[in-house]
Amino acid sequence: MDSKSAKNPSPAELIQSCQGLVRSIAWKIHQRLPRSVELDDLIGYGQVGLAEAARDFDAGRGIQFTTYAYYRVRGAVLDGLSTMSWFSKADYSRGRYEQAANSVLDESSAEPETSSELSWFTTTTRSLSAAFLISDFASVSLEQQTADSGSPSMDADFEDLRKTIGEALDRLPEQDRGLIEDIYFRGMSIKDAGERIGISKAWASRLHARILRNLGFQLSHMAQ
Numbered sequence: 001m002d003s004k005s006a007k008n009p010s011p012a013e014l015i016q017s018c019q020g021l022v023r024s025i026a027w028k029i030h031q032r033l034p035r036s037v038e039l040d041d042l043i044g045y046g047q048v049g050l051a052e053a054a055r056d057f058d059a060g061r062g063i064q065f066t067t068y069a070y071y072r073v074r075g076a077v078l079d080g081l082s083t084m085s086w087f088s089k090a091d092y093s094r095g096r097y098e099q100a101a102n103s104v105l106d107e108s109s110a111e112p113e114t115s116s117e118l119s120w121f122t123t124t125t126r127s128l129s130a131a132f133l134i135s136d137f138a139s140v141s142l143e144q145q146t147a148d149s150g151s152p153s154m155d156a157d158f159e160d161l162r163k164t165i166g167e168a169l170d171r172l173p174e175q176d177r178g179l180i181e182d183i184y185f186r187g188m189s190i191k192d193a194g195e196r197i198g199i200s201k202a203w204a205s206r207l208h209a210r211i212l213r214n215l216g217f218q219l220s221h222m223a224q
Contacts, residue, residue, distance in 0.1 A: 014053075017065070021069060025074050045080030049075060050069055050076075056106060062121075075101065097132055101131060107209035128212075133161065136162070137184075168215055172211065182197075190205055
């Protein structure tokens with residue numbers, strides 16, 4: 001066996017190595033759902049995400065497969081549940097982070113290897129942070145629209161950051177803002193959000209990744 005094959009497990013080997021991860025993610029999500037939802041259904045959705053992760057994984061990027069697969073598996077489970085309508089709007093908005101993380105990892109893995117591993121990791125981390133903050137902002141906005149009490153937020157430390165995110169989204173060009181609102185506030189898939197503004201899924205994924213990359217860069221400089 002040569003060194004290359006030793007360093008690059010086959011998709012089948014990657015899938016086999018993460019069966020426990022799929023079951024763990026499915027079980028944790030299952031605890032929040034009605035008893036009528038079958039755990040095996042969630043595991044099935046997770047297996048689809050795992051297979052896609054194994055197919056697309058690039059070991060040359062220097063990241064662990066379990067880290068890459070986690071977002072793909074959890075996102076696939078949540079996407080599967082969305083068709084069953086078990087989540088509230090706010091819960092599903094939180095689930096948009098998993099979809100965003102999947103897209104960011106896919107796009108960053110597809111980029112030409114012209115930057116260093118550290119640069120790739122830093123840029124990807126910033127993009128994922130921006131996706132998380134937008135998801136949080138959308139969730140809070142949806143909860144405020146449906147709240148029947150004026151209880152103070154337990155995340156008071158994030159209020160200034162949420163305000164910054166809101167202002168940054170308001171400054172986006174119309175097309176960019178529309179894409180972000182459809183994905184994070186309306187719970188649309190990246191494909192459907194792209195079609196709504198007249199672009200393909202591939203271009204919508206690239207546009208989404210670029211928006212997150214720019215926002216992540218802005219936020220990192222504000223924190224310095």
